[in-house]
Amino acid sequence: MSDPVILWLRQDLRLHDQPALVAAAHEGPVIPVYILDDAAPGDWAIGGAQRWWLHHTLDAFGAALKEKGSRLILRRGDAIRELHKLCEETGASRIHALRHYEPWWRKAEDALGDRLCLHDGNHLTPVEEVTTGSGGLFKIYSSFWKALATRMPPDTPLPIPRSIPVPAKWPKSDTLARWSLLPTKPDWSGGFDVWTPGEDAARKTAKAFADRVAAYDTDRNLPSIDGSSRLSPHLHMGEISPRDAWALVGGGKAALTFHKELAWRDFTHGVIIDRPDYADANGREKFDKLKWRRSPKDLEAWQQGRTGYPIVDAGMRQLWTTGWMHNRVRMIAASFLIKHLLIDWREGERWFWDCLVDADFGNNAVNWQWVAGTGVDSNMWGRIMAPLVQSEKFDAAGYIREWVPELAKLPDTVIHDPETAGCRLDAYPKPLIGHREARERALEAGRAAR
Known part of the structure; x- marks a missing residue:
């Protein structure tokens, strides 16, 4: 042998x-x-x-x-x-x-x-092989996608080997129980029953998503419906490869938006090859001068979903309960922490890292810096998402009712912004700060940093 x-x-x-x-x-x-x-x-x-x-x-x-x-x-x-x-x-x-x-x-x-x-x-293809004309890694996603698209579809996924030869003698092994990976007291994982980890579940999820991928471009932005692929934790843990996900979900125009999101994952890994410190350092040095607020009280309110902004609070409570948050709401919640509360994006990045089942080092860092405007490819600092407008635009009423039960009985005309509508509930907090006030404070902080 x-x-x-x-x-x-x-x-x-x-x-x-x-x-x-x-x-x-x-x-x-x-x-x-x-x-x-x-x-x-x-x-x-x-x-x-x-x-x-x-x-x-x-x-x-x-x-x-x-x-x-x-x-x-x-x-x-x-x-x-x-x-x-x-x-x-x-x-x-x-x-x-x-x-x-x-x-x-x-x-x-x-x-x-x-x-x-x-x-x-x-990855869809080796990240280091998708390069600019000068041979470097891409810093702009749109350019990266154009280059990657010329190499798509990806190679055909490999089948499982017919047999896996085994050694004559096995080495000693730890046991999972000894690692104590599961929470004990308190057991905060009760809401994680929405997930089934493992390769079989990953492939079933991909096949089920294939039936509704045609509506993905629209539905993925609507928190109140099940429009997401739900593949992110499976992809992060490598229970399914991006090539296999592409093959199972299908190709063509219907799946283009999904393909681009698989490509975004590849792109973010290219960013951390080029900038290994990207999870800790601003992609644009000028933001090193930005004066962040230190407010443990406001940070805790955000973490607990007690900001007084229903769409933000719904997202943060979904995160804590299930280990996952709807992608559109992730952007809204992240923008709120950074721009409305003027709290360092790294505080939010760390919270997501601990709470998300799909917390990927490259994705997490690049996404937070994209929202903050501090990254190499990101929004401008002056783009400040209006959570109340976003909530109504993307029809989040049902989502809010599910995750903020204090507001469940409010009509759609009020639930996105109870404070402005004059609806004050003892069980629900007042907004930490008004949108207009927060916007002006954030813009001034950006001007001062420049």
Whole structure:
């Protein structure tokens, strides 16, 4: 029997379209391993919501491997050290893995040297191959999409290997229970029952979305209906590849908007290749001079969905309850924190990182800087979303009734803006600040920074 090979898994917990698995299975007996390394990311170790998801997806992936006659080895600690230890314990000389672009994983991949064989498979096409005429990475999404589109559709997804060779002896493994990834007291995950982590659920979600993708361009902006794909946490954890999602959802004009959002994910990973500090530093240095407000009270009100702006509060409560927020409402809530409350975008970015089941390092950073206007490709600082107007424009009445029950009995003519309508409820807070006052304060802060 040939020497075993290590399959190092991170955010790629799937059997379909898994180039690293295919290559490893072709080479020899495969030892699949997931290493929980909380130290390597530094301040960006995964948050509570993602830890909940990780527990369940590791459980599902372990069961899928078991059905194939294999198993999942779990280790905790420094990923580089644990991989070297596994090679020594098993006699493996090669490690196969999918390429990742988070700065800590790029550092780990470099440190493993020639022992590591990297494969592309977590993106529509290798991000580093989509370049400008001068050979650099794109800083503007629209230009990136034009270049990427010439390479689409993506390659055909790979099938699951017919068999996964197993080693004569398995190394020791941790147990999921010992990792304590699930919340205990208090257990805040009761509303997470809307999710089913794992590859099977990811593929079912993609197939179901295919039936309504034609309406996606319009419906995705309406919080009160189920118009989102719901694929974001599955894509983030790598339970489904972007190529497979493209294939299952379908091509053509009907799916164009969805394809562009898959491409946005690729684009944001290109940004963090170029700017590894993008989650912590303004993309435009001039905003380093902007004077943010420090208001723990206002920040807490925003986090708890007690701002007095119904659409913002509905979104923040949905986030806390389910680990997810409607995309249109994410923009509104983020804009409110930054422009209305004048609180540093990094405070919101950190909160989303801890609360979102789909919190992706590149996406989270680029999206927050896009809303803030501080990024390399973003709105201007002076674009300040009017939450009350947005709420009515995108027909959020039903959404507000679901997530802000104090307002559930109000008619559509009042529910978006109870304060202006003269409807004051003891159970619902007054707005933290008026829209016009907030807008002027934000514009003045921007002028002062320039």
